Amino acid sequence: MAGRLIYLIGPSGSGKDSLLDAARTRLAERGCRIVRRVITRSAEAVGEAALGVSAQQFADMEAQGAFALSWHANGLSYGIPREIDDWLAAGEDVLVNGSRGHLQSTRLRYPDVLVLLLTVDQTVLRHRLLARGRESLIEIDQRLARNARFSERLLADDPAVLLLDNSGPLESTVEHLLACIDEQSPCA
Numbered sequence: 001m002a003g004r005l006i007y008l009i010g011p012s013g014s015g016k017d018s019l020l021d022a023a024r025t026r027l028a029e030r031g032c033r034i035v036r037r038v039i040t041r042s043a044e045a046v047g048e049a050a051l052g053v054s055a056q057q058f059a060d061m062e063a064q065g066a067f068a069l070s071w072h073a074n075g076l077s078y079g080i081p082r083e084i085d086d087w088l089a090a091g092e093d094v095l096v097n098g099s100r101g102h103l104q105s106t107r108l109r110y111p112d113v114l115v116l117l118l119t120v121d122q123t124v125l126r127h128r129l130l131a132r133g134r135e136s137l138i139e140i141d142q143r144l145a146r147n148a149r150f151s152e153r154l155l156a157d158d159p160a161v162l163l164l165d166n167s168g169p170l171e172s173t174v175e176h177l178l179a180c181i182d183e184q185s186p187c188a
């Protein structure tokens with residue numbers, strides 16, 4: 001039986017990378033792979049298990065069909081390696097740190113996708129982005145504005161999205177994530 005694509009989305013700073021890191025071992029125990037993204041961000045950037053490439057390298061990879069999914073946001077390009085299709089075909093679950101803006105295209109290609117939306121209070125989000133210190137103030141404001149544009153529209157457009165609140169301790173969100181995945185599992 002084919003595995004499931006689990007598509008974790010949410011604002012920049014909501015905690016997607018932190019959540020995936022914290023849940024990594026327990027996801028692996030469930031046979032769920034976490035995808036390493038390809039991003040046109042410097043390889044030194046902290047807090048992301050990703051492969052950093054130049055814009056030209058990304059374009060070359062995209063032209064060669066290296067990606068199952070790809071999108072452009074926040075001045076960066078993101079690619080999901082096409083190996084995920086082999087993993088899914090082999091029956092493995094695959095968890096992707098995705099994009100809200102790319103959700104509809106993802107649904108077209110993977111109709112059975114399980115979509116999890118990580119949410120966090122907007123004030124907490126601003127504090128977390130500032131504390132993370134990865135982006136400039138202007139970039140942080142741009143991310144917050146992008147978030148405000150998405151927040152209500154997304155749930156109205158896609159009622160099948162499951163909400164995960166990460167305003168509290170990360171450990172609680174890990175438990176909630178695993179419960180969502182287990183409840184949606186046909187063999188749970």
Ligand SMILES: Nc1ncnc2c1ncn2[C@@H]1O[C@H](COP(=O)(O)OP(=O)(O)O)[C@@H](O)[C@H]1O
Nearest residue numbers: 012013014015016017018047128132168169170
């Ligand atoms: N539940 C949480 N409580 C406190 N801080 C958190 C929590 N989740 C994430 N963070 C912090 O918030 C910042 C943004 O998290 P990150 O995982 O980089 O978000 P994303 O991958 O969604 O952009 C990081 O500094 C991280 O340590």
Ligand SMILES: O=P(O)(O)OC[C@H]1O[C@H](OP(=O)(O)OP(=O)(O)O)[C@H](O)[C@@H]1O
Nearest residue numbers: 010012013073078097098099100101102
């Ligand atoms: O359409 P959106 O939902 O806004 O998503 C656009 C991109 O922004 C986020 O990445 P970002 O560069 O912020 O990295 P991060 O996830 O590590 O914060 C997210 O993971 C997407 O790749």
